[in-house]
Amino acid sequence: MVVFSLFRIAVSALRAHRLRSGLTLLGVIIGVTSVMTIISALEGMAGAIEEDLARLGPSTFVVRHIIFITSDEMFWEKIKRKPIDYKAVELIENGCELCEKVCPRAYQSVTAKYRDQSLRDVFVTGATANYVDIVDFEVEQGRFHSFEDDLYRRPVVFIGDLVRETFFEGVDPIGREIKLGTNKYTVIGVAKKRGSMFGESQDDFVIIPLSAFSRQFGFPRRGLSIVVKAPTVEDLDEAMDQVRIILRAQRHVPYDKPDDFDMVTAESMLDLLNSLTKIFRLGLVGISSISVVVGGIVVMNIMMVSVTERTREIGIRKSVGAKRRHVLIQFMFEALMLTLSGGLLGIILGFLIAKSLVGMLDMQITPSALAIIAGLTISTGTGLVFGIYPALKAARMDPIKALSYE
Amino acid sequence: MIETRDLWKTYEMGAEKVHALRGVSISIDKGEYVAIMGPSGSGKSTLMNLIGCLDTPTQGEYYLNSRKVSQMNDDELAAIRNREIGFVFQTFNLLPRATALHNVELPLIYNGTTGQDRRAKAMQALEKVDLGDRVTHKPSELSGGQRQRVAMARALVNDPSLLLADEPTGNLDSKTSIEIMKLIDELHRQGNTIIIVTHERDIARHAHRILSILDGQIAEDLTVPESQRNGVH
Numbered sequence: 138m139v140v141f142s143l144f145r146i147a148v149s150a151l152r153a154h155r156l157r158s159g160l161t162l163l164g165v166i167i168g169v170t171s172v173m174t175i176i177s178a179l180e181g182m183a184g185a186i187e188e189d190l191a192r193l194g195p196s197t198f199v200v201r202h203i204i205f206i207t208s209d210e211m212f213w214e215k216i217k218r219k220p221i222d223y224k225a226v227e228l229i230e231n232g233c234e235l236c237e238k239v240c241p242r243a244y245q246s247v248t249a250k251y252r253d254q255s256l257r258d259v260f261v262t263g264a265t266a267n268y269v270d271i272v273d274f275e276v277e278q279g280r281f282h283s284f285e286d287d288l289y290r291r292p293v294v295f296i297g298d299l300v301r302e303t304f305f306e307g308v309d310p311i312g313r314e315i316k317l318g319t320n321k322y323t324v325i326g327v328a329k330k331r332g333s334m335f336g337e338s339q340d341d342f343v344i345i346p347l348s349a350f351s352r353q354f355g356f357p358r359r360g361l362s363i364v365v366k367a368p369t370v371e372d373l374d375e376a377m378d379q380v381r382i383i384l385r386a387q388r389h390v391p392y393d394k395p396d397d398f399d400m401v402t403a404e405s406m407l408d409l410l411n412s413l414t415k416i417f418r419l420g421l422v423g424i425s426s427i428s429v430v431v432g433g434i435v436v437m438n439i440m441m442v443s444v445t446e447r448t449r450e451i452g453i454r455k456s457v458g459a460k461r462r463h464v465l466i467q468f469m470f471e472a473l474m475l476t477l478s479g480g481l482l483g484i485i486l487g488f489l490i491a492k493s494l495v496g497m498l499d500m501q502i503t504p505s506a507l508a509i510i511a512g513l514t515i516s517t518g519t520g521l522v523f524g525i526y527p528a529l530k531a532a533r534m535d536p537i538k539a540l541s542y543e
Numbered sequence: 544m545i546e547t548r549d550l551w552k553t554y555e556m557g558a559e560k561v562h563a564l565r566g567v568s569i570s571i572d573k574g575e576y577v578a579i580m581g582p583s584g585s586g587k588s589t590l591m592n593l594i595g596c597l598d599t600p601t602q603g604e605y606y607l608n609s610r611k612v613s614q615m616n617d618d619e620l621a622a623i624r625n626r627e628i629g630f631v632f633q634t635f636n637l638l639p640r641a642t643a644l645h646n647v648e649l650p651l652i653y654n655g656t657t658g659q660d661r662r663a664k665a666m667q668a669l670e671k672v673d674l675g676d677r678v679t680h681k682p683s684e685l686s687g688g689q690r691q692r693v694a695m696a697r698a699l700v701n702d703p704s705l706l707l708a709d710e711p712t713g714n715l716d717s718k719t720s721i722e723i724m725k726l727i728d729e730l731h732r733q734g735n736t737i738i739i740v741t742h743e744r745d746i747a748r749h750a751h752r753i754l755s756i757l758d759g760q761i762a763e764d765l766t767v768p769e770s771q772r773n774g775v776h
Contacts, residue, residue, distance in 0.1 A: 142652045153640050453636045456597065457650040457697065458625020460618040536597050540636060 143463060147470035150443075157439060158475060164435030165479025165519065166486065169512050171425040173487020176508045178494055179418050183411075193403040196370045197271055198377055200229075200384070201362035204399035205409060218397050220360020225387055229363065232383045235376035238366040240268045243350050243357035247318040249343065251304035259300065260342040261317055263350020263357075271366045279311045279326030286325075287346035294322035298330040299340035317343060320353045373402065429515055432479070433523040440472050440527035451531050452539025465532035472524025473517065480516020484509055544704065544736060545571040545594060550603035550613075552589050552759075563589040565759040566603070571738070573704070576731045578750035579740045586759040588709070591740045595628055595707045596620045608704060625654050629698025633710035635690045637682040637697075643669060644678040647697045654701065668696040672726060688719035695726065699735075706730060708739045712746055724749050728774045748773040 151158045193199070202218040226241045233239070242264045249259040262268075269281035282293050294315065301310050310324045322345060331339040350357075367376035377400055384390075390397055401409070444451070451464055488508070552564040563586045571577055581587040592598040593605060596612055599620070605613040612623055629650075630636075637646045647665040656664065669678055672692040682690050691711060698706055708727065712720035728749055731737050739750060747753050748767060755763035 138657065139652065139655050142657065146652075149640075449636070450638055453638060454649065454653075455621060456595075456624060456630050456636070458621050458653040458701075460621040460653070462618075463653055537592050540597075540632070 139463065140466060143467045144470050147467055147474060150447075150467075150471055151474060154443075157443075161435055161439045161475050162479045162482070164432040165429075165476050165516060166432075166483045168425075168429035168432030168519070169480045169483025169516050170487040170490065171428045172422065172515060173484050173508055173512050174490045174494065175421045175425045176511055177488055177491030177505065179421065180505045180508060181491065193272060193364065194366065195403065196367045196373050197364060198367075198373065198380075198400055198402045199362055199364050200380060200398060200400050202360050202398050204362075204401050205406075207409075207413060215399075219388065220357075221363060221384075221398065222356070222361065225384060226361065226363060228383050228387055229365070229380055233365075233376060233379040235367050235372045235379055236365045237368045238267045238271055238364075240265050240271055240364045240366075241347060241361045242268065242364060243347060243354070243361055244359060245318075245350070245354050245357065249300060249304075250316040251313070254304055256300060256303050256341070258341070259317070261350070262342060262344045263347040263354075264344055265347050268344065268364070271364050275329035277327045277329040279324070281326055281344070282346050287348050290348040290352055291346060292320060292322045292349055293325045293346065295326040295328065295344040296324055297328050297340040297342040300343055301327045302340075315343075317345070318353065320349075322349075377402075426515075429519060433476075433519040436472055436475055436519065437523035437527060439475075440468065440524055441530070443471070444468065444527045444531045447531075448534065448539050448542040451534050452536050452542065455534065455536035456540060461532040464534075465528045468528035468531045469521075469524050472528065473520040476516045476520030476524070477513075480512055480519075483516065484512040487512065544573040544575075544608055545569070546606040547593070548604045550590075550593060550600045550605060552586075552593065552598070553601045562759055564593070564600070567756075567759070567761055569754060569761060569764075571736070573736055574734060575736055576749070576751045577738045578747035578753045579738060579756060580742060580744070580747050580753055581756035581762075582742060585756045587740055587742075587756045589759075590756060591707065591709055591738075594705075594738065595630060596623045621653075625650055626701060627704045629695075629701065629703040629706045631691065631694050631698050631706065631708040631711045633713035635682070635687075635694045635714070637690060637693055639682055642679050642681055643674060643685065643693045643696075646682070646693055647700050649697060650701045664700055665696070668700040669693070671699065672696045686719070687715050688722055691715065691719075691723050692726065695723075695730075699730070704736060706735050706737045708737065710741055711739065712741075712743070720746070724774060745773060 200221065202220045203215045206212045206215060223241070226239060229236055230239045242262055245261045245263075246258050247261050249256045266282055266284040266287050269276070274281065277298070279295075281295050282291070285291075286293050294317065296310065296315075300315075304310065304315060305313065310327060313324050314321050315324060316322075322343075328340070328342075365376065365380060367373045381396060381400065384398055385396065388397055454464060547567055547569050550564050550567040551562065554561045554563060567586075567590060579587050579590060589598075593600055596607070596615075597620070599615065600613050603613065604611060607623065607627060610623075612620065615623065624630075638649070644662070644665050647668050648661050651661045651664060666675070666678065669675055672695050674689060674692055674696065677685060677689060677693075682693070685693065706727075711727065712723055715723060724746065727737060727739070737750075739746065741747050748771060751767055751772065753763070753765045753767060754761055755765070
C-alpha cells in the first residue's frame with residue numbers, strides 16, 4: 138500500500154524534528170486538555186445533580202411557596218408569597234385523588250450534640266413517615282421513623298452518615314441520644330453515605346417526625362414543602378393540576394392571576410438547572426476552545442514552515458513520480474499525527490485534571506464517552522482544518538521550481 | 544521513441560513574453576546516446592524539463608513511446624516520470640536524511656511496490672552502480688561521486704525507457720567525472736536510452752549524437768564519428 142509507505146515517511150519526518158514536533162504537540166495538548174477538563178468537570182457536576190434529583194422518583198413533584206428564583210423581578214414578586222401551611226396539606230390529602238402519597242416537610246438548621254462533641258449547621262428535616270417511601274433513601278442500619286412515631290411525637294431521629302461518623306465512629310449509634318438544639322432525640326436509623334456535591338457534604342442531615350419538629354420549632358419560618366407522589370408517571374400532570382386547583386382555591390388566587398406557589402418535578406428542575414447553566418457551560422467550552430484554535434494555528438504555522446523548508450524534498454519526490462495526492466497525504470498524515478497524538482494526551486491529561494479538580498469537590502467522575510469523542514473529534518478536526526492548507530500548498534508545487542529551490 | 548513537433552515554451556515576465564523554445568522538432572530513437580548542448584539561456588534546460596515530463600509545452604506536441612504527453616495533467620505526468628524516466632541531476636537531489644537504500648526506493652514507493660520486493664530491487668540497483676556496501680549510508684556520509692551513483696541507481700530502479708542526465712558531472716571533480724561518465728557509457732552499452740544535457744564539449748563527446756541548441760532552436764544535429772568519441776565503446 139502506497140498509503141502505508143506515506144505514513145512511514147510522515148512518521149520519520151516527525152521524528153527527525155523531535156523538538157519541533159514536541160512543541161507543536163504541546164500547543165494541541167494544552168488546547169484539548171482545557172476543553173477536556175471543562176467538559177469532564179461539567180459532566181461530572183451534571184451527573185451529580187442528576188443523581189441527586191433522581192432520588193425523587195419520576196412520578197413525584199414538590200410544592201412550596203418558593204422553589205426557584207431566576208431573576209430579580211421574580212425575587213421581589215415571590216418574596217411576598219405566603220408559605221404553605223398544614224391546612225394546605227390536609228386539603229391536598231383529602232381533595233387530590235391522584236395524590237398517592239403526600240408528605241409535608243419542614244427544615245431547620247441546628248447544632249447537634251453528642252456528649253461533648255458538637256456538629257454545627259446540621260440540616261434537620263421534619264417529615265411524615267411516608268417520606269422514606271417517596272424519597273429514595275437507603276437505610277444502612279436501623280429504620281426510618283414510623284407512622285406511630287409521628288403520631289405520638291416520639292423524639293426519634295434518623296441520621297445521615299456524616300453525623301454518624303462524627304459522633305459514633307466505631308460505636309453502634311442505635312439507641313443513643315443526641316441533642317438537636319435544645320431537645321434530645323434517640324437515634325433509630327442511619328442513612329447510607331451519599332457523598333458530597335460542590336464540596337458540600339450531603340450526609341450532614343437528620344430526619345425527625347414532623348410532629349416532633351413542630352413541637353420543638355413551632356411552625357417553620359420557611360414554611361412547608363410538600364412532596365407528592367402520583368401513582369404513575371402518566372398521572373403526574375393530572376395530579377399536579379388537582380393540587381394546583383386546590384391550592385389556588387385555598388390561597389384565593391384570582392382566575393386571571395398566575396399561581397402564587399411553585400411546583401416542580403425532578404425533570405423540570407433538571408431542565409431549569411440545565412437552562413440556567415447552559416450559557417455558563419457554553420461560555421466555558423467557548424473560552425477553552427480558543428486554546429484549541431491557538432493549538433491549530435501552531436500546527437498550521439509549523440506545517441507551513443515544514444513545507445517551505447522541504448520544498449526541495451517535495452521537488453525530488455515529484456520528479457521521481459509522486460502524484461499530488463501522495464504529497465498531500467504525506468503532509469496531512471504529519472498534521473494529523475501531531476494533532477491526534479496531542480489530542481490523545483490532552484484527553485488523558487484533561488481527564489486527570491478534571492478528576493483532581495472534582496476530587497477536591499468530592500464528586501464522582503468517570504471518563505465520559507462524550508468527552509472522549511469530543512476530544513478526538515476536536516483534535517482530528519484541528520489537524521484536518523489547519524493541516525489542509527500547508528498540505529495543498531505542498532501538493533501543488535511545481536516540480537521544476539521546487540527542485541531549484543535553495 | 545521521443546518525437547517532438549514544433550515545441551514552443553513561452554514564459555510571461557510581466558507584460559513581456561520570453562520564448563525559451565521556438566519550435567523545436569527532434570526525434571530520438573530507442574537505444575540512442577544523445578547530448579544536448581548549449582550555452583546558458585539557450586533553452587536547453589527548458590527542453591530537458593519538457594522531455595523529462597516535468598513541464599508541458601505552450602505549443603506543439605511531444606510523443607514519448609508513441610504516447611502524447613504534451614497535454615497531460617500533473618498526475619499523469621507524475622506517472623510517466625515514475626515509469627519512463629530516470630533523472631540524474633547536477634546537484635544529485637537526494638533526500639539528505641534518508642539512507643542510500645531509501646533514496647533508491649523512492650520511485651518504487653510511488654508505484655506501489657512494497658516490502659521485500661522494493662528492497663530487493665533497490666539493492667539490485669545499488670549493486671549495479673557498485674554501492675552494494677553503502678546502502679545504509681546517508682548522502683552526507685558519501686563522496687560526491689558516490690552520491691551521484693546513488694542518484695543513478697535511483698534513476699534506474701524502475702527500469703525506465705529514458706535516462707535523463709542534467710549536467711551529471713557539473714558538481715564533480717574531473718577524476719570523479721570520468722568515473723561517472725564511464726558508468727553512463729556502460730549503461731548505454733547495456734541498452735539504455737540516454738540523454739545528457741551539458742555545456743562541456745568533453746562530456747558531450749561521450750554521446751553518439753550532439754544536439755546544439757541556441758536561442759530556443761536546434762542549431763545543429765551532429766552525429767559524432769566513432770573516432771572522435773570520448774570514452775571506451
